[in-house]
Amino acid sequence: MAGREFALIDKLQGMQRIGRGDVGLGMGDDAALLDPAGRKLAVSMDTLVAGRHFFADVDPADLGWKALAVNLSDLAAMGAEAAWCLLGLALPAGQRDWEAWLAAFMTGWQALAQLRQVVLVGGDTVATDGPLTLSVTALGLWSGDAVMTRAGAQAGDGIWVTGSLGDAAAALDAAFAERGMGGMMADWSPEERHFLEQRRLRPSPRLTFGRQAAALGVRAGIDCSDGFLADLGHILEASGVAAHVALDALPVSAAVRRMAGPDPQLWTRWPLSGGDDYELILGVAPALDEGLQARARALGLALTRVGEVVAPGRDLPAGSVQLSWQGSVIPLPAQGGHEHVF
Amino acid sequence: MAGREFALIDKLQGMQRIGRGDVGLGMGDDAALLDPAGRKLAVSMDTLVAGRHFFADVDPADLGWKALAVNLSDLAAMGAEAAWCLLGLALPAGQRDWEAWLAAFMTGWQALAQLRQVVLVGGDTVATDGPLTLSVTALGLWSGDAVMTRAGAQAGDGIWVTGSLGDAAAALDAAFAERGMGGMMADWSPEERHFLEQRRLRPSPRLTFGRQAAALGVRAGIDCSDGFLADLGHILEASGVAAHVALDALPVSAAVRRMAGPDPQLWTRWPLSGGDDYELILGVAPALDEGLQARARALGLALTRVGEVVAPGRDLPAGSVQLSWQGSVIPLPAQGGHEHVF
Known part of the structure; x- marks a missing residue:
């Protein structure tokens, strides 16, 4: 296909320090040639737009990391092994030296790609009269039946969460407040602020x-x-199915815990409803609890049980959550989730 | 990943009338689950921006066809079998009823997808403050060594081209002229104009x-x-390697032949340098000529020998072309190819 107003993408091949034996042909031809070697695929695509999914003045290295991270997180959620990626970039025409910008972008991208041994095998760079727009396709591999889906939860499963929730949302609140765009600036220490911002920018x-x-x-x-x-x-x-969730059981960082304290409003605002955590939420049969906890311990990864899956009923239809705070049922917030992600 | 300001993409699954047994899980989860069943992959991604790669007022059905076609053409160029696609759409916020637009877009997309048995397995729809931007990832399958690349040509190969060249470029010239954006309006009959426009919009x-x-x-x-x-x-x-090419041997439609006639300028402008043909250019060892021609005949597809690959030399370095017109060498045009594709 035509339209490579920037030939930048062709330079990315040489910037990679990762090789994979299953890449027959990487960038530079009409298509990449890859060998799953008998394994199955998990494939995900995400599109990110400046001013909507990230601040237009974001450090390009942070954006490179995050653009890859959010796609790899989709593969993690399926239980797949990350293997290959494609990157489509629409760059605002004539705004700046995109070659330097792209080099910085790739330092962040590569830092994560190298850690995960993911190779960029294709994509393109085109010009746009609008905001910077990225599209990333991530391809993962898996075998046998070892895969997780949204449809796999059963009544009786525990609901488990990795890491901590709400850090990125608290950081985004601060970032919005600093820019006079709403949000909420809490009384964070410089160390806390740095920690939260890293959680937001480098999931x-x-x-x-x-x-x-x-x-x-x-x-x-x-x-x-x-x-x-x-x-x-x-x-x-x-x-x-439905679920019971204990709001005060949600795993939070020391920073979020210090600030949110005994206030269920802040627990609702950040760990319950804030986005951009890129932690995993799992539905786990009780027989697997011990094995799963042992694996998390071995990785040094926090793993927390926050509730359980229940059969749907008249008061709690399929898809709904009964929320509790310190043992008492409390109402759900009016709106879960959010629309704009930075 | 978040940012699905439009949940439209989730509706696309139900709009498909194609099934493939190798799709374990299509749209609606974090990733699609696919089974190449031991075969290898060819993967391509293209990004298209309104106002640069297509007119912003394009019929959405035509855009749907073409967005898929240009990606499948990349797989065709490798010799791969098309299997699966992902579609990322950034839609201008608040401009119109995107649900109706997307339904029309999908009629064109589906017409081609059904013909080729390609299933849409993922992607996302987000809002943008800029022009409509599409990103398509196409995944194809291939086996053994049966693959073509840009690097596979050898001195002595014939250069063969499918179909006809220059139709889309002639149509684009007319479309630009109609819009007062340059271009060139030739004296086409209504039937010729329709034919050329279809070649441009529905490759x-x-x-x-x-x-x-x-x-x-x-x-x-x-x-x-x-x-x-x-x-x-x-x-x-x-x-x-290098090549000898006979400009007057390039395959052209009756419409382009009638207009370009004996004028090497128009042959240069449309079939030689115009874009958006989505025909295949092949380097073919002479021993394969007969078999290849038989296959083209069986498909009812024009296949034309336009020149030959030669060893590079002092006068004709690697990568360069010696062009002839009616048996005499003529200079190359100043610029081959084009930057903006509609």
Whole structure:
């Protein structure tokens, strides 16, 4: 296809320091040639637009990391092993030296790609009269039945969450407040602010743990990107079940815990409804609890039980959540999830 | 990943009338689950921006066809069988009823997808403050060694082209002229104009013939999207060879032949340098000529020998073309290929 107003993408091949034996042909031809070697594929695509999914003045290295991370997180949620990526970039015409920008973007991208041994095998760079727009396709591999879906949860499963929730949402609140765009600036220490901002800008896709959970037999998973409540809702809807969740059981960082304290409003605002966590939410049969916890411990990854999957009923239809705070049922927030992600 | 300001993409699954047994899970989860069943992959991604790669007022059904076609053409150029696609759409916020637009877009997309048995397995729809932007990832399958690349041409190969060249470029010239954006309006009959416009808007990716050529042993291929001269140049550069090409041997439609007649300027403007043909350019060892021609005949597809690959020399370095017109060498045009594709 034509339209490569920038030939930049062709330079990316040489910037990679990763090789994979299963890449027959990388960038530079009409298509990449890849060898899954008998394994199955998991494929995900995400589109990100400046001013809507990230601040237009974002550090390009942070954007490179995050654009890859959010896609790898989708593969982690399925329990797949990340293998290959494609990157489509629409760059605002004439705005700046895109070659330098792209070099910076690739330092962030490569830092994560190298960690996960993911190779960029294709894509293109075109000009746009609008905002910077990225599209990333991530391809992962898996074998046998070891895969997790949104539809795999069953009544009796525990609901488990990796890492901590709400850090990115708290950081985004601060970033919006600083820019006079709403949000909420809490009284963070400089160290807390830095920690939260890193969590927002450099999320860690839980690929290793996702793969181990799927291999162990976990069959329900999603990554927490739209907010815990919204993403858990996707599992519950697809599985035709409901859930009990303890708001005060949600895993939070020391920073979020210090600030949110005993205030269920802030627990609702950040860990329950904030987005951009890129942690995994799993539905886990009790027989797998011990094995799963052992694997999380071995990885040094926090793993927290926050509720359980229940059969739907008249008061709690399929797809819905009963929320509690300190043992008492409380109403759900009016709106779970959020629309604009930075 | 978040950012689905439009949940439209989730509706596309139900709009498809194609099923494939190798799709374990299509749209609606974090990733699609696909089974190449031991075969290898060819993967291509293209990004298209309104106002640069297509007119913003394009009929959405035509855009749907073409967005898929240009990606399938990349797979055809490798000799792969098209299998699965992902579609990322950034839609201008608040401009119109995108649900109706997307339904129309999908009628064109589906018409081609059904013909080729390609299933849409993922993607997303987000809002943008800029022009409509599409990103399509196409995944194809292939086996054994049956694949064509830009690097596979050898001295002594014939250069063969499918179909006709220059129709889309002639139509684009007329479309630009109509819009007062430059271009060139020739004295086309209404029937010619319609034919050319269909060639521009509804290109036919040469998937079947590409697969047959690769299976037969053809090892050099590219699709003609940037213009014949530019795309042949990609093969010559990647293969480290040069070529002799007869401008008057380029295959043209009756309409282009009637208008261009004996004028090498128009032959240069449309079939040689115009883009958007989505025909295949192949480098073919002479031993394969007969078999390849028989396959083209069986498909009712024109196949024309337009020149030959030669070893590079002092006067004709690797990557370069010696052009002739009625048996005499003529200079190359100043610029091959084009930057903006509509």
